[in-house]
Amino acid sequence: MARYQAGIRTETKILEATRELLAEGGLDAATLKAICDRAGVQAGSFYNIFPTKEQAIMQVARDAIQAVDPDPEHSGTDTLDDLVDAYIRFVTDQSDLARVYLQLAVSGGSDASVARRFLRHHVRRVERFAAAMLRGSEASSPEDSMARAEVLLGALDGLAFRWVLDRSFDFTGHARFAVAQCRR
Amino acid sequence: MARYQAGIRTETKILEATRELLAEGGLDAATLKAICDRAGVQAGSFYNIFPTKEQAIMQVARDAIQAVDPDPEHSGTDTLDDLVDAYIRFVTDQSDLARVYLQLAVSGGSDASVARRFLRHHVRRVERFAAAMLRGSEASSPEDSMARAEVLLGALDGLAFRWVLDRSFDFTGHARFAVAQCRR
DNA sequence: CGGTTTTTTGAGTATACACTCCATTTTGGA
DNA sequence: TCCAAAATGGAGTGTATACTCAAAAAACCG
Numbered sequence: 001m002a003r004y005q006a007g008i009r010t011e012t013k014i015l016e017a018t019r020e021l022l023a024e025g026g027l028d029a030a031t032l033k034a035i036c037d038r039a040g041v042q043a044g045s046f047y048n049i050f051p052t053k054e055q056a057i058m059q060v061a062r063d064a065i066q067a068v069d070p071d072p073e074h075s076g077t078d079t080l081d082d083l084v085d086a087y088i089r090f091v092t093d094q095s096d097l098a099r100v101y102l103q104l105a106v107s108g109g110s111d112a113s114v115a116r117r118f119l120r121h122h123v124r125r126v127e128r129f130a131a132a133m134l135r136g137s138e139a140s141s142p143e144d145s146m147a148r149a150e151v152l153l154g155a156l157d158g159l160a161f162r163w164v165l166d167r168s169f170d171f172t173g174h175a176r177f178a179v180a181q182c183r184r
Numbered sequence: 185m186a187r188y189q190a191g192i193r194t195e196t197k198i199l200e201a202t203r204e205l206l207a208e209g210g211l212d213a214a215t216l217k218a219i220c221d222r223a224g225v226q227a228g229s230f231y232n233i234f235p236t237k238e239q240a241i242m243q244v245a246r247d248a249i250q251a252v253d254p255d256p257e258h259s260g261t262d263t264l265d266d267l268v269d270a271y272i273r274f275v276t277d278q279s280d281l282a283r284v285y286l287q288l289a290v291s292g293g294s295d296a297s298v299a300r301r302f303l304r305h306h307v308r309r310v311e312r313f314a315a316a317m318l319r320g321s322e323a324s325s326p327e328d329s330m331a332r333a334e335v336l337l338g339a340l341d342g343l344a345f346r347w348v349l350d351r352s353f354d355f356t357g358h359a360r361f362a363v364a365q366c367r368r
Numbered sequence: 369c370g371g372t373t374t375t376t377t378g379a380g381t382a383t384a385c386a387c388t389c390c391a392t393t394t395t396g397g398a
Numbered sequence: 399t400c401c402a403a404a405a406t407g408g409a410g411t412g413t414a415t416a417c418t419c420a421a422a423a424a425a426c427c428g
Contacts, residue, residue: 004395004404032386042407043387049405053386106286106345119349151362154342155335161345162338165289165303178335184368188374188425216416226377227417233375237416375424384415394405 002049011049013039019060023096026103030057061104061114064097065121080132084156084179088172091160102157102164126150138183152182186233195233197223203244207280211287214241245288248274248281249305253312264316268340268363272356275344283348286341310334322367336366 002008017038021030032053036046050056068090071078091098105118129149130139139145155178163171186192201222205214216237220230234240252274255262275282289302313333314323323329339362347355 002405006395006405010405031384033384044389044408045406047387105349106289115349122346122349147358147361148365150346150358151339151343151365154346154358154362155339156342157345158338158340158342159335161289161341162306162334165299165306174331174334174338177331178338181332181335181365181368184365186374190375190425194375215414217414228378228419229376231417370428371426372428373424373426375422377420377422379419381418382416385413386411387413388411389409390407392406395403397402398400 007049010039010041010045014041014046014049014056015060018056019063019096019100022057022060022100022103027057058114060100064101064104065117067094067097068101068125075128076131078128078132080129080136080138080179083129083132084175087156088175091163091171098160099164102161122153126153129153148182152178191233194223194225194229198225198230198233198240199244202240203281206241206244206284210280210283211241244281245284248278248285251278251281252309259312260315262312262316264313264320264322264363267313267316268359271340272359275347275355282344286345286348306337310337313337332366336362
């Protein structure tokens with residue numbers, strides 16, 4: 001753990017480098033050497049702050065997961081459009097974190113603890129989308145709202161996934177089309 | 185390339201071993217040693233047949249990709265249900281290869297040629313879905329059919345993705361719900 | 369059977385990886 | 399200013415990985 005200013009600066013540099021590398025090339029690209037090189041730091045410094053490479057990566061992953069959620073404090077008043085817009089903004093504005101989010105979610109399938117974390121987060125999001133649909137009379141029953149929310153979020157994730165493979169893909173347009181279709 | 189019967193048998197054993205390992209533990213589990221051990225073969229024999237480990241894995245992945253498409257010869261006559269059913273069957277029957285498919289697609293971000301291969305395959309699938317929608321009068325125009333197909337496939341991919349994280353998720357039910365919603 | 373080609377073996381190589389150690393330098397509070 | 403704690407540099411360790419090589423065995427074909 002960093003206690004002096006110098007240590008905190010180093011910690012920040014390491015996390016930035018890790019995030020960039022994860023965004024660019026996924027887990028495989030985030031080797032210790034790559035992280036240290038980009039952060040301008042030696043291995044010894046890294047291990048003075050993080051007990052393990054995994055810890056640094058998980059920290060970045062946590063940030064990415066939290067960044068998906070808009071304003072978690074005001075939960076219970078969002079409209080469906082608020083939630084979808086927030087997701088679109090997350091993907092387009094914080095594209096690095098969005099890529100980290102998607103890449104870790106998939107490759108985390110082998111690591112049970114990562115998978116559990118993503119799943120828990122996903123379930124919470126579905127519930128939030130479903131609640132917003134009920135409030136906005138966009139679903140007829142709680143069951144209907146859950147099914148719709150699951151499919152809508154699936155579509156958003158799938159479209160984001162598509163966008164990762166092809167940056168010229170019009171994610172925003174298709175996302176809005178998906179919401180419109182969901183409402184019918 | 186194998187020319188004698190013994191070589192062909194070895195090739196088969198290696199591909200089977202690779203498929204099993206990918207199914208059980210994903211990409212990370214398919215090391216050269218693990219493949220050779222399970223196939224009952226030495227490293228030298230492996231490299232007498234495959235130029236590279238990647239080649240063996242891509243061969244298995246190609247088979248999985250082709251399994252998504254039902255009856256490619258009769259293209260132009262499939263209904264939307266045919267295509268969706270085939271996708272559902274692929275995900276549920278060849279579940280672990282579906283995960284490998286997703287893993288390769290995302291980690292392909294580092295290797296541009298892999299990413300292109302997956303993208304090309306995805307685009308073909310979208311076109312096929314769109315054509316089926318037009319034939320079945322489930323879309324009003326070519327543009328509408330493409331947008332619907334992109335969103336529907338996005339949803340299917342997203343739901344498969346969800347299912348990868350949680351095997352108890354009712355992928356089939358939600359996939360059918362997504363198609364029903366797409367039709368409205 | 370004899371000769372040529374393919375296949376197999378298994379030790380060996382090179383490399384990349386996460387991580388350690390510790391002497392040295394820097395930091396920040398008393 | 400002094401000192402204990404923290405941070406740093408950077409060589410070094412152990413290990414797992416993909417892949418090679420040359421000699422020996424087996425397979426094919428006349």
